[in-house]
Amino acid sequence: MILFFSSCVDQGVVIEDFSDRGDCGVNPYILHDSPYAQGNHLIIKVRTIKISRLNGKDLSPVVIRRTMDRLNKDYKALDISFQLAESITIKDDDAYLEGMSRYQKHASEWEELGFLNIFYYDSTANVGFAGAAVGIPSLSFCVKVKFSDKSTVSHEAGHCLGLYHTHTFQKNNKNDYTTGDFVCATKFAESPFRDYNSGYVGFVTDDCTYVGEMANLTQEEHNNNVKNIMSYSLVKCRDRFNDEQGDRIRWIINNSENHKRSIFK
Numbered sequence: 001m002i003l004f005f006s007s008c009v010d011q012g013v014v015i016e017d018f019s020d021r022g023d024c025g026v027n028p029y030i031l032h033d034s035p036y037a038q039g040n041h042l043i044i045k046v047r048t049i050k051i052s053r054l055n056g057k058d059l060s061p062v063v064i065r066r067t068m069d070r071l072n073k074d075y076k077a078l079d080i081s082f083q084l085a086e087s088i089t090i091k092d093d094d095a096y097l098e099g100m101s102r103y104q105k106h107a108s109e110w111e112e113l114g115f116l117n118i119f120y121y122d123s124t125a126n127v128g129f130a131g132a133a134v135g136i137p138s139l140s141f142c143v144k145v146k147f148s149d150k151s152t153v154s155h156e157a158g159h160c161l162g163l164y165h166t167h168t169f170q171k172n173n174k175n176d177y178t179t180g181d182f183v184c185a186t187k188f189a190e191s192p193f194r195d196y197n198s199g200y201v202g203f204v205t206d207d208c209t210y211v212g213e214m215a216n217l218t219q220e221e222h223n224n225n226v227k228n229i230m231s232y233s234l235v236k237c238r239d240r241f242n243d244e245q246g247d248r249i250r251w252i253i254n255n256s257e258n259h260k261r262s263i264f265k
Ligand SMILES: [Zn+2]
Pocket: 155, 159, 165
């Protein structure tokens, strides 16, 4: 299956072909004879875009470096790295006043093919979220400057690369490749998370331990979820992906002509 996006912005969800996938026995994301398969180090080209006032400043190189450092640290185990290719500032009072709540619109205007586009907004941006991706998968995400060196950037980049939340609803509580986050290794926790879109928020201690009902998982399985970058828990607790998430990212890239263009040859 090839995913061609009609524009740079992919508003939709991946069209999953389940026909060749069964239970958790066979990982469908393992690539064969592909330059994107495991064993090949992938370097993703990054383009940063700061939405600024007409008389506003460019993004500080220190802020950009911290974002790159964070991405490179969190994706290291997956053998994926990020390299800054371009950095621009959009000086536009209207866009600045619209703020991060209009990131989809801004992405449709200013993202470019061939990159993972990161839109930065001042930390005062009047929205309740720290960052957001344009779609799963997509080529752009936004982030408040204040969170641009936190797990937030790796989480949003994960969405751009095709990953869903670990707490995405699983049909019939099945944990397989056809439902939920489409990854077996991230175990789905039943109640109290069912029909609940806050993930582990409110159930995590300062030392990243899950406190709450065990339901169908063990304490260790819950704790693994709490630390997964694609979870909702505490920003500081999220520091890892699992191997299957890495496999899915490689599979998404392999099936997306647009994503392939953002990989250094
Ligand atoms: Zn998310």
